[in-house]
Amino acid sequence: MGSCESTAKNSEEKKSGENIEQLNMSRLSSEEEVIKKIAIGAGIVLLGWGLCKLINNGGSNNKKMMKAPGRNDSYIYRDEFESNPSEYFRRLRD
Incomplete structure (x- = not known):
């Protein structure tokens, strides 16, 4: 080359x-x-x-939430529960 x-x-x-x-x-x-x-x-x-x-x-x-008593992976409004907890548990059994 x-x-x-x-x-x-x-x-x-x-x-x-x-x-x-x-x-x-x-x-x-x-x-x-x-x-x-x-x-x-x-x-x-x-x-x-x-x-x-x-x-x-x-x-x-803007309501506060809480874990629903007696239920797994479920949340509810705290003020609704606190206003009448016995009603919540009555509906839970039905």
Whole structure:
């Protein structure tokens, strides 16, 4: 192989290496864009959830809850139970 052929081969290898590097950089930038879009989407969802919580808590349904006596995984309003506990237990037996 002559010196011209060797120089041409080295030049092609450099171009090939540069192309691979450019592809890697473009792949990284596209991955970063996807990550940014996911982060923005998650932020929007969290913001919406927070606004819903604010709106719902501002309503008239701010009663305290308690675990329902005699039931598993059930909750009732505390003020309704305390106003007439015997009625609660009577309905529980029916």
